[in-house]
Amino acid sequence: MTSAAKRMGSVKGPLAIAIGMLLLMVFLLVMSNRTGQRTFELAKQQLDSVEAVNVRMDGALFMSLFELQIDFDLLARLQAEMRTAGEELASVLPESGQTVLPLIERKLEAVEAFKSNQAIFRNSRAIAGQLIAELWQRPEVRVGESDRILFDVERAMLDFVGRRDAESSQRLVAALERAASARVPLTELEEWHALVEHAETLIDYTNRLGAVLASEVFYQFPVVLYEEGRRLAQGLAVSVAKAGLYRSLLFVVGVLLLAFSAAMVIRVRRYLHMMERYNDVLEDRVRERTEQLASVNEALRSEIAEREHVEAQLRIAQKLEAIGQLASGIAHEINTPTQYVSDNVSFLSSVWRDLEPVLDDYERIAREEGEKGKRSRELLERANVSFVREEVPRALEQAAAGLRQIGAIVAAMRNFSHPGGIGLQEGNLNAAIESTVIVARNQWKHVAELTVDLDPNLPLVPCNLSAVNQALLNLVVNAVHAIESSKREGELGRIRISSRSFDDHVEIAVEDDGPGVPAEIQDRIFDPFFTTKEIGKGTGQGLAISHRIVHKMHGGTLTYEPVRGRPGARFVIRLPLARRESSIEPQASYLEAAAG
C-alpha cells in the first residue's frame, strides 16, 4: 500500500512534464497564429484594392482629360473609395498605412487640382470660342486689320488648345500682343477684353494642368504600391514560414506529448492494476480475519452455550445420580421385605395347594354325614368355604404377581441407577430396553401403547448400560412428547421398541406415530442448540445427549429415519459388536459424554 502510494507520487514528475509540454503547445499554437500571416494577407488585399481604385482613377482622369467623361462625379466617387481603401489598409497594417496614406493624400490632392484646373481650362476654352464667334459678328471686325488680328488670335488659340505646349502658348501670347498693339476698335470691345482674359487664363491653367499631370505622384503611386506589395508579400512569406515552423514544432511536441501520455497511461494503469491487487489481497485478508473472528465468535458462543448446557446437564446428571442412588437404596430396602413376603406367598400357595384335597374331602364328608355332618356343614357355610376356595388361589396368584412386579421394578431401579461408570462392559440390551420401558412407564402410559419386539438372540454388546438406558429413555420421552403434541386428549398413540442383531452390530429402533420431523430440520435435530425448549426437557436436548452417548461413547450411530407411508418418526441406535478403538473413548464417563 505505502509503496504503491510512493509509486503514485512518482507520477507527479511526468505529469508536470506533460503539462509543460501542453503549455508549450499552446504557446506554439498562439505563436503560429501570431506571425501576422492573416494581417499580411488582409493588408495585401487592401493594398490590391487601393491599386485597383488607382487604376480606375487614372482611367477616369484620362476620360476627364479628353472630355469623354463630362463631369467629375466618377472621379469624386473614386476619390472616396481610394480614401476608404487606404484607411482600411492603415487599420489592418499601420506601417503600410504610413507609407500608402500620404501617397493617397497627394494623389487625391493632385486629382483635386486636376479637377479644378481642368474645369477652368474647359470653361475658358468654351467661353473663348464663344467670344471669338461673337466678335466675328461685330461690325468692328471689318475695320482695318481687325479681321486679320482676330483670325490670328483664333488660329493661335486653336493651335494652343490642340498642342498645349510652350511654343504654341508663346505664339498665342505673341498674337495677343500684336492685337493689343494694333489699336483697332475691335480690341476696345468688352468681349475682346474677356477673350484676352480667357486666353491668358487658358495659358495659365494649361500650365497648371500640365504641372499637375506631370506631378510625380502619378508615377510614384504604382511604384510605391508595387514595392509595398512586395514588402507585404515578403512579410507574408516570412510569416507563413514562421507559422510553418511553429506548426511543425507544434506537431513534433504534439507527437511527443502523445507518446509521453501513452507511456504515462500505461504506467498509471500498471499502478492501478497493482493497487487493485493490493486491494484484493487486503480484502482477502480482511475476509479471512473476519471469518476467523466469526468462527472464534461462533466457537465462543457455542462454548458458552455448551458450558451452560453442560452445567445444566451436570445438574440433571447429579439429580439423576442422586435419584439413582436413592432408587437403589429404596430398591434394596424394598427388596428385603419383598423377598420374604414373596417367600411367604409362595409358601402359602404351596400350602394352599396341599390343603385343597383336605377341604374337598371334608366337604364331601360333611354332605354325606347327614345330621352328623350338619355341624360340619354349618361350619363350612359360615366360613363361606366355597367362596374362599375360589378366591384364595386367585388372591395368592395376584399377590405373587404383585410381588413379581415389585421385584421387576426394584431390579429395574437397581439396573437403571447402576453407576455404569468406567469403560464398556458386555451388556444385555434387551434387559436395558425392558428396564427403560418400566422406568418410563409413567411417561408413556397415558399417552401411548408401548410394544416391545425384542430379538431373543440378541448378543451381549459392549456398552455402558446406564448410558444406553439414558439414551433410550430420551428417545422414549421424545416419542411421548411427539405423540402428545399431535394426538387429541384420550387418544393413544403407539410406540414400538425393537431390537435386532446383525453381523457386526445390533440395532435398537424406537418408533412412534407422532407427526415426525419436518424435512427442513432433520439435519439439525441432533444439534445441541437446536431446540428452544427448556434444557433437560424436550426433544432437541435429549436427542443431542442420546446422540453423544451413542456416537462418542459407543462409536455407534443414532439416526433419524422417517417412517414411510405414514406419519411418525423412527430413531435407530446402532451399536457395533466389535469395538473400534479409534472412535471410542473407553475412558469417557457418562457425564463426559453428555458434555461432548
Place this chain on the structure above:
Amino acid sequence: MPTRRCDARHLQTQAWSLLVGCCLLGCSESDLAGVGPEFALPGPPSLAGVMPLTRPEGLDRQKVALGKDLFNDTRLSADGSIACSSCHDVAAGGDDGRPTAIGIGGRVGPLNTPTVFNSSLNVAQFWDGRASSLEEQIDQTVQSPLELGADWTTIEKRLRADRAMRKRFEAVFGTEPDAQTVKSAIAEYLRALITVDAPFDRYLAGDRSAMGADAVEGYELFSRLGCISCHQGRNLGGNFFQRIGVMGDFFAKRGRAPSEADLGRFNVTGREEDRYKFKVPSLRNVAQTAPYFHDGSGETLEDAVRMMVDVQLGRPVRDDEIRKLVAFLEALTGEVDEALL
C-alpha cells in the same frame, strides 16, 4: 526610379500615366493650317448627361429615424440650447437663412450654413472640404465651439441616462450610445436627405412641361455660359473645389478684404494654389438657401448669379439671361420624404 519587375497591372497603370503624359506633351499634332473662322473651339459640355436624383436605397430605416431624432436633439450641444436642426432647418432648405451661423451662446461663426440636403453626394464636407466623410463632419461640428461646442463624454452620458434612447441604440447597434454610433446614426439620416422630384429632375426624366420656358432657356444658358463647368454632375456642384474669383476679384466686389475663413481650402492644404478655393456648392435647392456663398454675402439668388457671372465667368451676360438662369435655378428645388422632416 529603381529597376523593377513589371507585372501586368503596373504596366497598365503606367500605360495610363504615359498616355496622360503624351497628351500633355502635345502628341495630337493636328494641322491647323486652313482652319477657317467657322471652325470653332469646342463648346461647353452640355447637361444632357445629367441624371435626375433618385431616392436613396439600402438605408436602415430605424437608424435613419434614430439619426433624425439625434439631429433634432439639443442634448448634442454643450448647453443644451441648440441642435443640428437649429442651423439646418430641413423644413426650410436645410440651412438657417442667416448670412453666417450662430452657434451656442450666440457665437457668430464666419461661414454661411450650407444645406444638409444632398450633402452626402459631395466629394467632401464643409466649404473647405476638411471633412472627408459625414461622420468626420459630425464629429467636428459637435465639438466645434462655434457650433454645438459639446464633447462626446457629456453627450454619451446624457444619452445613456435616457432609457428610451438606450433601448433604441440597443435595437439599432446592439450597444449603448457612444460617439461612434451617434455619428453613424446621424450620418445615415443625412444620407437619407436626398431631394427628389425637382422640376428639373422631372424635365430630365422626360416631362417637358415640368419647367417653364424661362427655366428651360436658363438651363441652356447655364450650360452655354459655362456655369456647368463648375456646377456639374448629378448634384450640380459639390464634386470638386474651385476658386472664387477666377475671372474677377470676389473680395473687391464684396467690399471687404479677405479674412482667414475666406482662405478656404488653403486652410486645409496650405497650398498657395488652394487659396480662396471652396467646394463648388451644389445648386440643388439653391432657391431655398439664401443668403449665398461661404460668407453669406450674396443676398438673393440674382445677386449670387450676377456675382458668379462677374467673378467666375468673366464675360458679359445680359439681364434677361440672368433672369432665365435664376428661373432655372428655381426649378432645382426638390422634396424629401415627409417622414424625414
